[in-house]
Amino acid sequence: MMDPAFFTLHRGLPREAPGDDDSVHWALELAGIAPDARLLDAGCGPGGDIAALLEHIPRGHLTAVDLHAPFIEEARARFPDEPRLNLRAADMARPPGGPFDLIWCAGALYFLGVEAGLTAWREALAPGGWVAFTDAVWLTDHPSEEARENWAEYLEMTDAGGVTAAVERAGYRVAGTRMLPDAAWEAYYGPIDARIAELRAGNPDTALAIVLHEAEAEAACWRAHRDEFGYMAVAAQRQ
DSSP states (O other): OOOHHHHHHHTTOSOSSSOOHHHHHHHHHHHTOOTTOEEEEETOTTTTTHHHHHHTOTTSEEEEEESOHHHHHHHHHHSTTOTTEEEEEOOTTSOSSOOEEEEEEESOGGGTOHHHHHHHHGGGEEEEEEEEEEEEEESSSSOOHHHHHHTTTOTTOEEHHHHHHHHHHTTEEEEEEEEOOHHHHHHHHHHHHHHHHHHHTTOOOHHHHHHHHHHHHHHHHHHHHTTTEEEEEEEEEEO
16 A cells, blocks of 8 residues: 555655657557557556556557556546546556457556566557556666665665666567656656745655655656666567
């Protein structure tokens, strides 16, 4: 269950990870997704990528899942009358429905691990199906202590080559990769900055104050050390 103070900060934010529509369009165009394709948004959060995904499937269907039910409710409020969309509070490791032509996952695959997650998703994909995801990678062999501490909970974090190797070990062919631009990070941290200021003005309790400090430090770390780590988008086809 998500910590209540953490959700107080994140409630109503547009997305739960760095991202942008261009990266979604890049991945689906690379995969050649058909207008009637079946897609899965794994770990969809409040639905930050749903609109971009739906653009590609005018006659298709999108299943979007997140383990945190309040995020699913927020996404339902954003897309109340969309017949192509099925929103479910569910574990993305065992996605309902399928088979899918493509599974999209923005910034959430690290919860499963790249190789383990992609291996688990193989059976949810149609033959020749695709995965597309974003994942944090090191951009230097010698990250600063502050950057290492910022990513201390992501024990499997590696560089671009390490991610593509994990994708291939899971039985996929990497068709392309690209780094998310700074604007994709600001699309995540900008709204968080504004929410922190709003909540601080309301005299937060100790638990919330700690969450606000941690979030502020995370954003400051990226802005100070953006040359040391980034998010990489990957598109790969099941073999």
